[in-house]
Amino acid sequence: MSGKKKHEENGNQGRKLRDNVEDQLARRSDGSLKLPSKNPEGRTHELQVHQVELEMQDEALDQSHAEVGAGLKLYDFAPMSHITLDRDGTIRRVNLTGARLLGMERGRLIGRRFGFFVSAADRPAFNAFMEKVFASQTKETCEAALCKEEKCPPSPERSSNRHFGETGQIIVHIEAIASKDGQECRAAMADITDRKRAEEALRESEEKFKATFECSHDAITLITENGKIIDCNQSALRLFGLDRKEDFGNKRPVDFSPKFQDGGMESPELARQYINRCIESGKPQRFEWLLQRTTGEIIPTEIILTSYLLKDEKILQASIRDITERKQSDKTIRESEERFRQVVENILEVFWLEDVHNGRILYISPAYETIWGRTIEEMYREGPSFMENVYPDDKERVSVSHRALYEENQPFDEEYRVVRPDQSIRWVWARCYPIFDMNGKMARYAGIAEDITKRKRAEDALRESEQKFRELFDSISDL
16 A cells, blocks of 8 residues: 555656746747756756756657658548649659659659640640749649650559550649749649540530431420420421511510410410429320411421430420321321221122131121121121131132132132021122232232122023023024
8 A cells, every 4th residue: 555655646746847848938938958066866856857857858859750650541542632743844743643644653753844744735735834833933734645654664663554445544633832932833723534535425426316316307496394405406486487586575475376276275384284284293295386477377286395404403494396297198198998888888799808817807798787787796706707607518619719829819709508597598709819018928818799689580581491492592503
C-alpha cells in the first residue's frame, strides 16, 4: 500500500515538474534554461527540467514526423492526381495517383516533359494553357487527351494499351496554378474519359434522334403534359399547313381538329382521354384522329402517342401519319367487296372459297341452299359435304377428280348428280381451281357450280326423241 502511494507521489511530482517547465518556457522568449553555478539541489532540478524539455522537443519532433508522413500519404493516395511542373513543363513532383494515371513508375516520371504525354492534336492547346498559367497567376483549366509517351520505349513499368483504352488515349481535366515565385505550377488532374465517352455517346444518340426526327415522313410533335407544343419536324409543318414552327404560337395539337371526332365525341375531351391513358399506363396509344389543316381541310390520320421523361418533365411524342390514301384504298376495297357480294349472292350459280390447309369453307353463296337443299350454316359448321351428297353411280368418278385437285393441283371439272335431303336428284356442273398468292404458294380453292338439271332432262328428252325417231325410221325402211 505504501509502495503504491509512493509511486503516485512520484507521478504527481513529474507532472508538476513538467507543468513548471511548460510555464517557464511560456514566459521565456528564447525557450532556453540557464543552469545555476551553485546549489547542487538547484542544479539537479534544472537538469531534470532540461531533460523534460528535451523529451518534449522529441515528442514534438515525432508528432511533426507523423504529421508529415500523414500528409505524404494523403498526397500520394489522394483520389486526384497531383503533379508539379516547372516552366518548361518538366515533371518535378507527382503523387502515386498521378503516376498510375500516366501509367509509369513515379521515379521514371521525374525529369520528363509532361507535354510528351499530351496527344499531338491537343499539344498546341496545352502549351497555350501552360503559358496562361504562368502569366495569369490564377487557376486555369483545360482538357486534354493523354497517350503513351512517344519517346518512352516499352518497359515493365509502363502500363499496357489497355490502361489507355482501345484508342490508346485517356482524357483528363487539368486545373493548375503557378507558385508564388512563378518558377513552378501545381496541377490537379482527373480522368474524365468515361464521362467524355458518355457525353459523346449521348451526343451521337441525340444526333441520330434529331436526324430521325427531322427526316421522318411522319409528322412528329413534342408536347407537354398540358398540351403545349415544344417542337415539331418539317413533316408536321407540312401536315398542319404551316411555314414555320413559330406559327404554332400558343396553339395545341387539338386546336388543329374539328369540333367532333368520328363517334361524336368532342375533340378536346377525347384528346385528354388519350393523353391521360398514355401517361397513366406508360404504354403507347394508337388511335385514328381527324385533323383539320389551316386551310380548313379535314384529313384522317393515325397517331401513336408515347410518353417519356425529359429533364424531369413528362413529355408526349405524337407520331402522326396521314392515312387518306389508306382510307381511300379501304373504301375502294369495301366497295369492290360489296359489288362482288351483290353479284355472287344474286347469281344462280354457287360460288365458294375453301381453305387449302384444312378444307374449311371460307365463303359460299346463297345459291347453295337452292341447289343442294341444305343450309349455309350447316356447310360452315360441318365443312364440305359434296362427296356425301354425290349420287352413288357418280361417286367413284368424282372422287378421282377430287384427289387430282387436292394432290396434284389439277383443276376439277365434272358433271354429276347430287341427292338432296328430300331424296330428289339434281344435276350439277362443278369447277374448282387452286388459287396462288403473290409468292407462288397455293392459298385456297375457288369453285363454282350450277344446276344443269333442266339441261340434262332436255338432253335425255332429246335422246329419247331421237331414239323414237330412229326406231320409226327403221320400221318404215323395213316396209
